[in-house]
Amino acid sequence: MAEDSQRNFRSVYYEKVGFRGVEEKKSLEFLLKDDRLDIEKLCTFSQRFPLPSMYRILVWKVLLGIIPPHHESHALVMKYRKEQYRDVYHALQVIRFIKDTTPQIEVFLRMHQLESGTLPRNVSFPLELEDVVFLAIAKAMEEMVEDNTDCYWLVSSFVNQLNNKYKDLLPQLPKFLEQYLNFEDNRLLAHLRACSAFSKLPYTLWFKKCFAGCLPESSLQRVWDKVISGSCKILVFVALEILLTFKMKIMALTNAEKITRFLENIPQDNTDAIVSKAIDLWHKHCGTPVHLV
Protein backbone atom coordinates (compact mmCIF):
# COMPACT_ATOMS: atom_id res chain seq x y z
CA MET A 1 0.00 0.00 0.00
CA ALA A 2 2.67 2.42 1.11
CA GLU A 3 4.76 1.38 -1.83
CA ASP A 4 1.83 1.92 -4.13
CA SER A 5 1.15 5.45 -3.03
CA GLN A 6 4.84 6.19 -3.24
CA ARG A 7 4.89 4.87 -6.75
CA ASN A 8 1.88 6.96 -7.64
CA PHE A 9 3.46 9.98 -6.10
CA ARG A 10 6.55 9.37 -8.17
CA SER A 11 4.53 8.96 -11.35
CA VAL A 12 2.76 12.22 -10.73
CA TYR A 13 6.09 13.83 -10.02
CA TYR A 14 7.62 12.42 -13.18
CA GLU A 15 4.64 13.55 -15.16
CA LYS A 16 5.12 17.07 -13.86
CA VAL A 17 8.79 17.27 -14.68
CA GLY A 18 8.47 15.36 -17.91
CA PHE A 19 10.04 12.03 -16.93
CA ARG A 20 6.85 10.04 -16.75
CA GLY A 21 8.24 7.90 -19.50
CA VAL A 22 10.63 5.73 -17.45
CA GLU A 23 8.45 2.65 -17.76
CA GLU A 24 7.15 3.64 -21.16
CA LYS A 25 10.67 4.04 -22.37
CA LYS A 26 11.50 0.55 -21.17
CA SER A 27 8.55 -0.96 -22.99
CA LEU A 28 9.49 0.90 -26.17
CA GLU A 29 13.06 -0.35 -25.87
CA PHE A 30 11.65 -3.83 -25.52
CA LEU A 31 9.67 -3.32 -28.75
CA LEU A 32 12.71 -1.95 -30.54
CA LYS A 33 14.78 -4.99 -29.62
CA ASP A 34 12.86 -7.27 -31.97
CA ASP A 35 14.75 -8.42 -35.06
CA ARG A 36 11.70 -7.52 -37.02
CA LEU A 37 9.91 -4.46 -35.65
CA ASP A 38 6.21 -4.86 -35.06
CA ILE A 39 4.77 -1.83 -36.87
CA GLU A 40 1.34 -2.26 -35.36
CA LYS A 41 2.67 -2.28 -31.80
CA LEU A 42 4.87 0.71 -32.52
CA CYS A 43 1.80 2.55 -33.81
CA THR A 44 -0.17 1.69 -30.71
CA PHE A 45 2.68 2.83 -28.50
CA SER A 46 2.97 6.16 -30.31
CA GLN A 47 -0.77 6.68 -30.12
CA ARG A 48 -0.76 6.21 -26.38
CA PHE A 49 2.49 7.73 -25.21
CA PRO A 50 4.82 10.52 -26.25
CA LEU A 51 7.90 9.06 -27.91
CA PRO A 52 11.13 9.50 -25.93
CA SER A 53 13.14 12.00 -27.97
CA MET A 54 16.12 9.66 -28.36
CA TYR A 55 13.95 7.16 -30.27
CA ARG A 56 11.59 9.53 -32.04
CA ILE A 57 13.44 9.79 -35.35
CA LEU A 58 13.95 6.02 -35.53
CA VAL A 59 10.28 5.28 -34.84
CA TRP A 60 9.08 7.94 -37.29
CA LYS A 61 11.34 6.52 -39.99
CA VAL A 62 9.98 3.03 -39.42
CA LEU A 63 6.34 4.13 -39.28
CA LEU A 64 6.69 6.21 -42.43
CA GLY A 65 8.32 3.31 -44.25
CA ILE A 66 11.65 5.04 -44.75
CA ILE A 67 13.35 2.05 -43.18
CA PRO A 68 11.84 -1.44 -43.20
CA PRO A 69 10.86 -3.51 -40.15
CA HIS A 70 14.00 -5.68 -40.23
CA HIS A 71 16.93 -4.29 -38.27
CA GLU A 72 19.28 -6.24 -40.45
CA SER A 73 18.23 -4.24 -43.52
CA HIS A 74 18.44 -0.79 -41.96
CA ALA A 75 22.01 -0.03 -42.97
CA LEU A 76 21.54 -1.24 -46.54
CA VAL A 77 18.23 0.57 -47.03
CA MET A 78 19.63 3.80 -45.58
CA LYS A 79 22.50 3.49 -48.05
CA TYR A 80 19.94 3.42 -50.88
CA ARG A 81 18.07 6.37 -49.36
CA LYS A 82 21.30 8.37 -49.13
CA GLU A 83 22.21 7.61 -52.72
CA GLN A 84 18.78 8.65 -53.88
CA TYR A 85 19.13 11.88 -51.92
CA ARG A 86 22.51 12.60 -53.52
CA ASP A 87 21.27 11.71 -57.02
CA VAL A 88 18.33 14.08 -56.84
CA TYR A 89 20.34 16.82 -55.14
CA HIS A 90 23.04 16.67 -57.79
CA ALA A 91 20.48 16.69 -60.61
CA LEU A 92 19.01 19.94 -59.30
CA GLN A 93 22.48 21.48 -59.28
CA VAL A 94 23.03 20.44 -62.88
CA ILE A 95 19.87 22.15 -64.08
CA ARG A 96 20.71 25.15 -61.89
CA PHE A 97 17.59 24.89 -59.78
CA ILE A 98 19.62 25.06 -56.61
CA LYS A 99 22.88 26.73 -55.66
CA ASP A 100 25.15 26.35 -52.65
CA THR A 101 23.35 29.29 -51.12
CA THR A 102 19.81 27.91 -51.58
CA PRO A 103 18.13 27.52 -48.15
CA GLN A 104 17.89 23.89 -47.08
CA ILE A 105 14.08 23.82 -46.97
CA GLU A 106 13.89 25.13 -50.52
CA VAL A 107 16.32 22.41 -51.59
CA PHE A 108 13.97 19.88 -49.98
CA LEU A 109 11.00 21.37 -51.81
CA ARG A 110 12.73 21.15 -55.20
CA MET A 111 13.85 17.60 -54.49
CA HIS A 112 10.34 16.60 -53.57
CA GLN A 113 8.97 18.31 -56.67
CA LEU A 114 11.47 16.57 -58.93
CA GLU A 115 10.66 13.21 -57.39
CA SER A 116 6.94 13.68 -57.74
CA GLY A 117 7.19 15.10 -61.26
CA THR A 118 5.91 18.54 -60.29
CA LEU A 119 9.06 20.58 -60.74
CA PRO A 120 8.06 23.85 -62.44
CA ARG A 121 9.71 24.74 -65.74
CA ASN A 122 11.42 27.68 -64.18
CA VAL A 123 12.89 28.36 -60.77
CA SER A 124 11.11 31.72 -60.57
CA PHE A 125 7.60 30.30 -60.93
CA PRO A 126 5.31 31.44 -58.07
CA LEU A 127 4.76 28.85 -55.34
CA GLU A 128 1.50 26.91 -55.08
CA LEU A 129 -0.32 26.54 -51.77
CA GLU A 130 0.95 22.97 -51.46
CA ASP A 131 4.52 24.24 -51.84
CA VAL A 132 3.97 26.75 -49.06
CA VAL A 133 2.60 23.94 -46.89
CA PHE A 134 5.62 21.80 -47.73
CA LEU A 135 8.02 24.59 -46.76
CA ALA A 136 6.29 25.16 -43.42
CA ILE A 137 6.46 21.48 -42.55
CA ALA A 138 10.08 21.31 -43.73
CA LYS A 139 11.02 24.29 -41.61
CA ALA A 140 9.61 22.68 -38.48
CA MET A 141 11.15 19.30 -39.29
CA GLU A 142 14.51 20.95 -39.83
CA GLU A 143 14.41 22.07 -36.20
CA MET A 144 13.73 18.53 -35.02
CA VAL A 145 16.08 16.50 -37.20
CA GLU A 146 19.78 17.11 -37.51
CA ASP A 147 20.76 14.88 -40.41
CA ASN A 148 19.83 16.32 -43.81
CA THR A 149 19.08 12.98 -45.46
CA ASP A 150 16.85 11.90 -42.59
CA CYS A 151 15.16 15.28 -42.58
CA TYR A 152 14.40 15.22 -46.30
CA TRP A 153 13.01 11.71 -46.16
CA LEU A 154 10.89 12.52 -43.13
CA VAL A 155 9.41 15.69 -44.64
CA SER A 156 8.78 14.06 -47.96
CA SER A 157 7.18 10.93 -46.48
CA PHE A 158 5.16 12.94 -43.99
CA VAL A 159 3.76 15.14 -46.75
CA ASN A 160 3.05 12.08 -48.87
CA GLN A 161 1.15 10.56 -45.97
CA LEU A 162 -0.99 13.70 -45.71
CA ASN A 163 -1.64 13.71 -49.44
CA ASN A 164 -2.45 10.02 -49.72
CA LYS A 165 -3.62 8.33 -46.54
CA TYR A 166 -5.33 11.42 -45.10
CA LYS A 167 -6.45 12.94 -48.38
CA ASP A 168 -10.16 12.35 -47.79
CA LEU A 169 -10.14 12.90 -44.06
CA LEU A 170 -8.28 16.23 -43.86
CA PRO A 171 -11.03 18.30 -45.56
CA GLN A 172 -13.53 16.97 -43.04
CA LEU A 173 -11.63 18.15 -39.99
CA PRO A 174 -13.36 21.58 -39.77
CA LYS A 175 -16.68 19.76 -39.59
CA PHE A 176 -15.40 17.53 -36.77
CA LEU A 177 -14.08 20.60 -34.99
CA GLU A 178 -17.54 22.12 -35.13
CA GLN A 179 -19.09 18.97 -33.66
CA TYR A 180 -16.65 18.64 -30.77
CA LEU A 181 -16.68 22.34 -30.01
CA ASN A 182 -20.45 22.22 -29.87
CA PHE A 183 -20.12 19.41 -27.35
CA GLU A 184 -17.38 21.00 -25.23
CA ASP A 185 -18.40 24.65 -25.31
CA ASN A 186 -21.40 25.63 -27.39
CA ARG A 187 -21.28 29.25 -26.21
CA LEU A 188 -17.86 29.68 -27.75
CA LEU A 189 -19.09 28.08 -30.96
CA ALA A 190 -22.12 30.39 -30.99
CA HIS A 191 -19.81 33.38 -30.57
CA LEU A 192 -17.57 32.25 -33.43
CA ARG A 193 -20.60 31.75 -35.64
CA ALA A 194 -22.11 35.07 -34.64
CA CYS A 195 -19.09 36.99 -35.85
CA SER A 196 -18.74 34.71 -38.91
CA ALA A 197 -15.35 33.63 -37.68
CA PHE A 198 -15.90 29.90 -37.69
CA SER A 199 -15.48 29.46 -41.43
CA LYS A 200 -12.42 31.71 -41.37
CA LEU A 201 -10.40 29.94 -38.71
CA PRO A 202 -6.77 29.23 -39.74
CA TYR A 203 -7.54 25.81 -41.20
CA THR A 204 -4.56 25.81 -43.55
CA LEU A 205 -2.20 26.38 -40.64
CA TRP A 206 -3.97 23.84 -38.45
CA PHE A 207 -4.91 21.04 -40.78
CA LYS A 208 -2.75 21.37 -43.90
CA LYS A 209 0.46 22.46 -42.19
CA CYS A 210 -0.38 20.31 -39.14
CA PHE A 211 0.43 23.25 -36.83
CA ALA A 212 3.91 23.76 -38.26
CA GLY A 213 4.69 27.42 -37.59
CA CYS A 214 1.91 27.59 -34.99
CA LEU A 215 3.34 25.50 -32.16
CA PRO A 216 7.00 25.41 -31.12
CA GLU A 217 8.78 22.24 -32.21
CA SER A 218 8.96 20.72 -28.71
CA SER A 219 5.15 20.67 -28.52
CA LEU A 220 4.64 20.06 -32.20
CA GLN A 221 6.53 16.77 -32.28
CA ARG A 222 4.17 15.30 -29.71
CA VAL A 223 1.27 16.08 -32.05
CA TRP A 224 3.12 14.67 -35.03
CA ASP A 225 3.78 11.44 -33.07
CA LYS A 226 0.04 10.85 -33.33
CA VAL A 227 -0.30 11.95 -36.95
CA ILE A 228 2.59 9.78 -38.11
CA SER A 229 1.34 6.76 -36.18
CA GLY A 230 -2.04 6.92 -37.86
CA SER A 231 -4.37 9.57 -36.47
CA CYS A 232 -4.89 12.90 -38.14
CA LYS A 233 -7.93 13.46 -35.93
CA ILE A 234 -5.61 14.60 -33.16
CA LEU A 235 -5.34 17.83 -35.17
CA VAL A 236 -8.99 18.56 -34.43
CA PHE A 237 -8.41 18.29 -30.70
CA VAL A 238 -5.34 20.50 -30.75
CA ALA A 239 -7.40 23.13 -32.57
CA LEU A 240 -10.24 22.60 -30.10
CA GLU A 241 -7.93 22.94 -27.11
CA ILE A 242 -6.43 26.13 -28.55
CA LEU A 243 -9.94 27.58 -28.83
CA LEU A 244 -10.82 26.51 -25.29
CA THR A 245 -7.56 27.77 -23.81
CA PHE A 246 -7.93 31.22 -25.34
CA LYS A 247 -11.68 31.40 -24.91
CA MET A 248 -11.59 34.65 -22.90
CA LYS A 249 -9.47 36.38 -25.47
CA ILE A 250 -11.64 35.11 -28.35
CA MET A 251 -14.89 36.05 -26.65
CA ALA A 252 -13.54 39.57 -26.29
CA LEU A 253 -12.95 39.85 -30.02
CA THR A 254 -15.88 40.42 -32.34
CA ASN A 255 -14.11 40.70 -35.64
CA ALA A 256 -13.43 37.53 -37.66
CA GLU A 257 -10.13 38.79 -39.06
CA LYS A 258 -8.87 39.72 -35.61
CA ILE A 259 -9.80 36.30 -34.25
CA THR A 260 -8.01 34.55 -37.09
CA ARG A 261 -4.95 36.75 -36.73
CA PHE A 262 -4.81 36.05 -33.02
CA LEU A 263 -5.13 32.30 -33.56
CA GLU A 264 -2.40 32.34 -36.17
CA ASN A 265 -0.04 33.85 -33.63
CA ILE A 266 -0.95 32.29 -30.32
CA PRO A 267 1.33 32.88 -27.31
CA GLN A 268 4.05 30.22 -27.20
CA ASP A 269 4.44 29.91 -23.44
CA ASN A 270 1.97 27.17 -22.51
CA THR A 271 1.72 25.16 -25.70
CA ASP A 272 2.93 22.01 -23.94
CA ALA A 273 -0.07 22.13 -21.66
CA ILE A 274 -2.34 22.73 -24.66
CA VAL A 275 -0.99 19.63 -26.39
CA SER A 276 -1.32 17.50 -23.23
CA LYS A 277 -4.91 18.58 -22.76
CA ALA A 278 -5.62 18.04 -26.44
CA ILE A 279 -4.32 14.49 -26.22
CA ASP A 280 -6.52 13.87 -23.16
CA LEU A 281 -9.54 15.23 -25.01
CA TRP A 282 -8.73 13.08 -28.01
CA HIS A 283 -8.51 9.97 -25.82
CA LYS A 284 -11.75 10.96 -24.15
CA HIS A 285 -13.68 11.30 -27.41
CA CYS A 286 -11.98 8.69 -29.57
CA GLY A 287 -10.91 6.16 -26.96
CA THR A 288 -7.45 5.05 -25.93
CA PRO A 289 -5.79 2.55 -28.22
CA VAL A 290 -5.50 -0.78 -26.41
CA HIS A 291 -3.69 -4.06 -27.01
CA LEU A 292 -0.20 -2.91 -26.20
CA VAL A 293 2.84 -5.16 -25.85
Added chain:
Amino acid sequence: YLEDVKIQARGQLQAVESRYKAQKRITQTFELEILDLYGRLEDSLLKKLEDEKTEAAE
Protein backbone atom coordinates in the same frame (compact mmCIF):
# COMPACT_ATOMS: atom_id res chain seq x y z
CA TYR B 1 10.24 -17.87 -41.01
CA LEU B 2 9.75 -18.04 -44.75
CA GLU B 3 7.28 -15.16 -44.47
CA ASP B 4 9.95 -13.25 -42.59
CA VAL B 5 12.48 -13.64 -45.39
CA LYS B 6 9.89 -12.49 -47.89
CA ILE B 7 9.03 -9.38 -45.89
CA GLN B 8 12.68 -8.54 -45.46
CA ALA B 9 13.29 -8.91 -49.20
CA ARG B 10 10.31 -6.71 -49.96
CA GLY B 11 11.65 -4.00 -47.66
CA GLN B 12 14.95 -3.89 -49.51
CA LEU B 13 13.39 -4.15 -52.94
CA GLN B 14 11.08 -1.24 -52.23
CA ALA B 15 14.07 1.00 -51.45
CA VAL B 16 16.02 0.06 -54.59
CA GLU B 17 12.92 0.56 -56.66
CA SER B 18 12.38 4.01 -55.25
CA ARG B 19 16.00 4.89 -56.02
CA TYR B 20 15.50 3.67 -59.59
CA LYS B 21 12.30 5.68 -60.00
CA ALA B 22 14.04 8.83 -58.78
CA GLN B 23 16.78 8.24 -61.33
CA LYS B 24 14.15 7.90 -64.02
CA ARG B 25 12.55 11.19 -62.99
CA ILE B 26 15.98 12.79 -63.22
CA THR B 27 16.39 11.52 -66.78
CA GLN B 28 13.02 13.00 -67.72
CA THR B 29 13.88 16.31 -66.09
CA PHE B 30 17.21 16.44 -67.90
CA GLU B 31 15.50 15.69 -71.18
CA LEU B 32 13.18 18.67 -70.76
CA GLU B 33 16.12 20.85 -69.74
CA ILE B 34 18.03 19.87 -72.89
CA LEU B 35 15.05 20.70 -75.10
CA ASP B 36 14.67 24.01 -73.35
CA LEU B 37 18.35 24.86 -73.70
CA TYR B 38 18.34 24.00 -77.42
CA GLY B 39 15.35 26.24 -77.81
CA ARG B 40 17.11 29.11 -76.12
CA LEU B 41 20.28 28.57 -78.12
CA GLU B 42 18.36 28.61 -81.39
CA ASP B 43 16.52 31.77 -80.39
CA SER B 44 19.75 33.52 -79.63
CA LEU B 45 21.31 32.38 -82.91
CA LEU B 46 18.29 33.49 -84.89
CA LYS B 47 18.32 36.85 -83.22
CA LYS B 48 21.98 37.28 -84.06
CA LEU B 49 21.31 36.49 -87.72
CA GLU B 50 18.49 39.01 -87.84
CA ASP B 51 20.62 41.70 -86.22
CA GLU B 52 23.33 41.09 -88.80
CA LYS B 53 20.81 41.38 -91.62
CA THR B 54 19.47 44.66 -90.29
CA GLU B 55 22.98 46.01 -90.00
CA ALA B 56 23.84 44.99 -93.56
CA ALA B 57 20.71 46.68 -94.88
CA GLU B 58 21.47 49.96 -93.11
Added chain:
Amino acid sequence: YLEDVKIQARGQLQAVESRYKAQKRITQTFELEILDLYGRLEDSLLKKLEDEKTEAAE
Protein backbone atom coordinates in the same frame (compact mmCIF):
# COMPACT_ATOMS: atom_id res chain seq x y z
CA TYR C 1 12.58 -23.93 -50.39
CA LEU C 2 13.81 -21.15 -48.13
CA GLU C 3 17.04 -21.06 -50.10
CA ASP C 4 14.88 -20.72 -53.21
CA VAL C 5 13.11 -17.66 -51.89
CA LYS C 6 16.42 -16.08 -50.94
CA ILE C 7 17.88 -16.66 -54.39
CA GLN C 8 14.78 -15.26 -56.00
CA ALA C 9 14.88 -12.18 -53.79
CA ARG C 10 18.53 -11.59 -54.61
CA GLY C 11 17.74 -11.94 -58.30
CA GLN C 12 15.02 -9.31 -58.11
CA LEU C 13 17.28 -6.96 -56.21
CA GLN C 14 20.01 -7.33 -58.80
CA ALA C 15 17.60 -6.75 -61.65
CA VAL C 16 16.45 -3.40 -60.26
CA GLU C 17 20.03 -2.55 -59.40
CA SER C 18 21.14 -3.02 -62.98
CA ARG C 19 18.18 -1.03 -64.28
CA TYR C 20 19.23 1.74 -61.92
CA LYS C 21 22.77 1.67 -63.22
CA ALA C 22 21.63 1.81 -66.84
CA GLN C 23 19.38 4.75 -66.06
CA LYS C 24 22.22 6.47 -64.26
CA ARG C 25 24.47 6.18 -67.30
CA ILE C 26 21.79 7.90 -69.37
CA THR C 27 21.58 10.65 -66.78
CA GLN C 28 25.33 11.14 -66.92
CA THR C 29 25.29 11.47 -70.70
CA PHE C 30 22.48 14.01 -70.46
CA GLU C 31 24.39 15.86 -67.80
CA LEU C 32 27.35 16.37 -70.11
CA GLU C 33 25.00 17.55 -72.82
CA ILE C 34 23.44 20.08 -70.44
CA LEU C 35 26.83 21.40 -69.36
CA ASP C 36 27.84 21.78 -72.99
CA LEU C 37 24.63 23.59 -73.91
CA TYR C 38 24.97 25.97 -70.98
CA GLY C 39 28.50 26.68 -72.10
CA ARG C 40 27.40 27.45 -75.67
CA LEU C 41 24.54 29.60 -74.47
CA GLU C 42 26.85 31.60 -72.26
CA ASP C 43 29.37 32.02 -75.07
CA SER C 44 26.72 33.34 -77.38
CA LEU C 45 25.45 35.73 -74.72
CA LEU C 46 28.95 36.95 -73.97
CA LYS C 47 29.64 37.50 -77.65
CA LYS C 48 26.46 39.47 -78.00
CA LEU C 49 27.44 41.69 -75.10
CA GLU C 50 30.89 42.27 -76.61
CA ASP C 51 29.43 43.12 -80.02
CA GLU C 52 27.14 45.62 -78.40
CA LYS C 53 30.06 47.20 -76.56
CA THR C 54 32.08 47.47 -79.79
CA GLU C 55 29.14 49.02 -81.56
CA ALA C 56 28.62 51.55 -78.79
CA ALA C 57 32.30 52.49 -78.95
CA GLU C 58 32.31 53.05 -82.69
